[in-house]
Amino acid sequence: xxxxxxxxxxxxxxxxxxxxxxxxxxxxVDPAVMDKFISTYENDVGPLNGAKVVAKAWTDPEYRARLxxxxxxxxxxxxxxxxxxEHIVVLENTAALHNVVTCTLCSCYPWPVLGLxxxxxxxxxxxxxxxxxxRTVLAEMGLELVAxxxxxVWDSSSExxxxxxxxxxxxxxxxxxxELTALVTRDMMVGVAR
Amino acid sequence: xxxxxxxxxxxxxxPRDNGELVFAEPWESRAFGLAVxxxxxxxxxxxxxxxxxxxxxxxxxxxxxxxxxxxxxRCWLQALESVVADRGLVGAGEVAVRAGELAxxxxxxxxxxxxxxxxxx
Numbered sequence: 001x002x003x004x005x006x007x008x009x010x011x012x013x014x015x016x017x018x019x020x021x022x023x024x025x026x027x028x029v030d031p032a033v034m035d036k037f038i039s040t041y042e043n044d045v046g047p048l049n050g051a052k053v054v055a056k057a058w059t060d061p062e063y064r065a066r067l068x069x070x071x072x073x074x075x076x077x078x079x080x081x082x083x084x085x086e087h088i089v090v091l092e093n094t095a096a097l098h099n100v101v102t103c104t105l106c107s108c109y110p111w112p113v114l115g116l117x118x119x120x121x122x123x124x125x126x127x128x129x130x131x132x133x134x135r136t137v138l139a140e141m142g143l144e145l146v147a148x149x150x151x152x153v154w155d156s157s158s159e160x161x162x163x164x165x166x167x168x169x170x171x172x173x174x175x176x177x178x179e180l181t182a183l184v185t186r187d188m189m190v191g192v193a194r
Numbered sequence: 195x196x197x198x199x200x201x202x203x204x205x206x207x208x209p210r211d212n213g214e215l216v217f218a219e220p221w222e223s224r225a226f227g228l229a230v231x232x233x234x235x236x237x238x239x240x241x242x243x244x245x246x247x248x249x250x251x252x253x254x255x256x257x258x259x260x261x262x263x264x265x266x267x268r269c270w271l272q273a274l275e276s277v278v279a280d281r282g283l284v285g286a287g288e289v290a291v292r293a294g295e296l297a298x299x300x301x302x303x304x305x306x307x308x309x310x311x312x313x314x315x
């Protein structure tokens with residue numbers, strides 16, 4: 001009998017390293033290209049992109065109209081595009097409506113504007129419960145909505161990614177686009193904050 | 195306690211904007227990078243990969259060892275392994291064999307990629 005390896009000993013770290021070696025040896029993956037992708041998503045692409053989109057929509061009515069009519073194109077105007085951003089639909093919050101986004105099957109998320117998803121978004125519990133009892137989950141996450149605000153839950157699909165356009169905070173009439181950008185959080189753009 | 199290697203500010207700062215580190219462990223970033231790079235090179239469509247990912251996540255939700263915590267990137271890695279096997283790029287057995295060889299490396303080897311080093315300072 002040869003020395004067999006207990007598969008339980010093969011940690012994901014070892015399997016990943018093995019897969020990377022095999023793919024690289026076969027010329028299927030260029031490590032330099034891969035490092036660039038990783039560093040881009042670790043360091044450069046994040047919710048700040050989405051915040052810039054939102055702040056522009058708050059200050060420029062024509063941009064807002066374009067963004068709500070055709071999200072992907074309007075977002076691309078600001079230079080944000082790429083994988084998981086091929087079809088972004090922007091959901092407008094109003095005084096009477098609150099939008100919240102999930103992906104019940106995996107964790108589809110609009111990478112070009114929000115970066116990679118936080119762990120709670122990927123969690124099976126959030127994905128299951130936000131659909132069944134959105135008000136309760138939102139309250140647990142710190143967002144209490146009064147009864148006359150309708151809550152709409154949007155389930156991302158293989159075709160569509162969503163970005164929530166939050167309400168512009170009261171008392172920010174004199175704020176510049178840059179100042180407004182700083183007020184927009186990732187949670188607002190997923191819809192777990194308002 | 196040791197000082198964090200990365201400063202809170204400055205160019206090397208992790209993406210605090212997101213409220214947390216994007217990857218919890220180094221291998222997660224490699225598994226992420228492999229999928230994105232292979233997709234960009236046309237090895238598979240994203241829908242293809244997503245189908246495998248959805249299936250692996252559903253498998254875990256249906257049944258998993260008692261007490262095992264959910265790991266999104268573990269499902270991601272399984273999806274990646276099955277999509278590359280489907281495409282005939284790397285067989286599932288090949289990954290296990292190579293990973294087994296890597297596991298046999300003597301402790302203190304100098305190739306640090308993805309390995310779990312217990313030493314602190």
